[in-house]
Amino acid sequence: MPTDPVPPVVRDYLLLGLRFGRLVDGFVDCWIGDPALERQVRYEPPPTATELVRQAREVAAAVPDSGLAPVRRRFLAAQLTALECAGRRLAGEEMPFRREIESYFQVRIAPRDPDWYAAAHAELDAELPGSGPLRDRLVEAHRRDRVPVDRLGGAVHAVAAALRAELAPRFPLPAGERVDFEVVTGRPWNAFNTYLGGLRSRVALNADVGHRITSLPFVATHEAYPGHHAEHCLKEAGLVRDRGWAEQSISLVNTPQCLIAEGMAEQAIHVALGERWGGWTAEVLSEVGLALDGARAQRVETAFGRLLAARQDAAIMLHDQGRPADEVAAFLARWMLVSDERAGQMLRFLTDPLWRAYTTTYIEGSRLVRHWLDAGGPGDPATDRYHRLLVEPMLPADLAVDLPAPAVAQPTPAVAQSSRPTPA
Template identity: 40%
Template sequence: MTDSIVERYVRLGLRLDRRVEGTVDSYAGPPELAAEVAAGDLPGARALVDEAEALLTELPDSWLRDQVAGLRTCAGMLAGESRSYADEVHGYYGVRPSWTDESVFTEAHERLDALLPGTGPLAERLEEWRRSMLVPADRVESTVATVIAEARRWTGQLIELPPGEGVDLEFVREVPWNGYNTYLGDLRGRVEINVDRPMTGYQLLHLVLHETYPGHQAERAAKENLLVRGQGRLEETIVLAPTPQSLIAEGIGEIAPEQLLRGEAGAALAGIVRDSGVDLDLAHSLTLDEAVESCRWASVNAALMLHEHEAGAAEVSAYLQRWEMLNPEDAGRVIRFVTDPTSRTYSFNYPAGRRLCRAYAKAVPDGFRRLLTEQVRVGDLLRATV
């Protein structure tokens, strides 16, 4: 594979981002390449389709071809091509969404009923338990910083974290998300944590480990060190949202917490949360989260209801409140996320990525480390589930 093909791929991603802001999640490649694209004419949608199709004809079956297929789908949607929601998701990420039978949620509710104290409605008991586990607002920032340091120390036993690697931590307000890691390149990431929304001790651990170590920051830094610097893989300098890269990245982020919390590191990390004033029972929280996890597929059903079954927002909100046990405000957030043109397919990456990456990490020797350090393909994940 020649460098020119890889450079064309990077240019295609950067050019698509000029038409659909957010296509590029992060770019740490040659600045002159980005400057060249920025200085050029605004590309037409059909021209972008043609660029993607030309690359597909030249690329062998490979990780890079999977990526270009996602960009081809993005360019086609921009050009007005008509696809079902399920086809659009499959085109981006290489996995097709399907309906989860409500019996899955009923079983999860039964497990939760046994785990949660009280006898009232399940959603109210879950919310009451969460309120009892909130990290005090004045302790969130110090707890997050301490958890990051400890998680980084333990992650160093899973993969090599090179000298100079690290994160710049910021606390933000008035944003729609809980946390965000913007990879800056040169082994650095900027991690932003939303302090407007209260978090339980377990939610804080999950969020921080997802965004930093051994989640997003660990993955991007390891791949920059090993694949970009070590092997000269220019394609790893760009992270593109509408591609299989996102499904795998979010899958890594979703299973990252359990890599530490279910091992020796769990006691140390839980101790940090308890020092903040939360009476965290880590084993109970992990079991509870396992049950709640099954209910998160209700958000995928909600997206299918909205986009393929022509359901209205009120019906979908009621569905989410019943099966995912969300309050009306959080149900509204899900609906906005899966109807926003820039994010309507992205939520699928969390439950699907989690299921597939977890299966791969269990089935393949040294699987989690390989996810962090190699160009694992979605096809590899799917084969691990067979």
């Protein structure tokens, strides 16, 4: 393990991230760094947003002459651009929503054509029996698919254990890694990975949302294998411990780091199981007494998955176009085929000061990672590319270089400018 001291610019970046966490609960998604830095921030006077903006600019100005490797300088510059923007927002500065998104995540967003959702509705209509409204039929299908609460923990454990065994040859993890699952209630999210350090994660599943049998492989791949848990383990072991890259000991929401992490986690099921996930899930869960028509579930879930981008469109309507909240809730209910109550829950997530931009990490992160994985060709398969994402500190702009058209904005140094929950 490296014994070299942490470079000053990295130390200042870590302190800045911890200070954001002091000011905004939940801003630090993961911290496995030097406890002395955390103690220092804990006993400091509480920071102000204006002070954090100033510090972000000062740290960014020091990055070019820091002597760090180029990949580390790029990472820090991108993160600091996002932190400066976050500080400006916390200080009360108004800015266009899409510019805010670009500063956080290095992506440009735009609403989808409603025909995209209409086509998915047509596919669902063909798959769901009955003559009533499509939304009612989908809600009923989801109700029948629910896992009894008393069996949820055992079921997700079974899926995760099977994934761990199957993926070990392709994505070997350090010895001693472990994920513990727990079932909770009264939370605003579906599932949440807390990385504890030391190759350990705790994943909480919110029983209130009614987890479905079909959703279990998505939860297990996203949160554990080969998603968040695998990424944290490999970066702790390879970057923090072996190489001494201490900047990887903290994860901060609303930064390019989280867009890549969530995009990877969203694509984890496709990398892990490909087009056989439905049948694979049915076989694994049959051993714990849960029945699933894997092929049909896969067709329905694939069509339903195409509706999820409506969450980002709703954010654009709210924060970029200034549309009324009731109109946005109606948009979500119509195109995502959810109840009015569920649309209201989504709206609360989209209007939360911390999380309002975070939906982009799922929508654009998933799209960008999927395109990048597919761009490798026969000599650079998706599995190898995904492994690079697990072990290297890659940015959205890094992935865009390999794509045929610019899908993300080029990074702008923070000095030039004046995540993690799975949502309910």
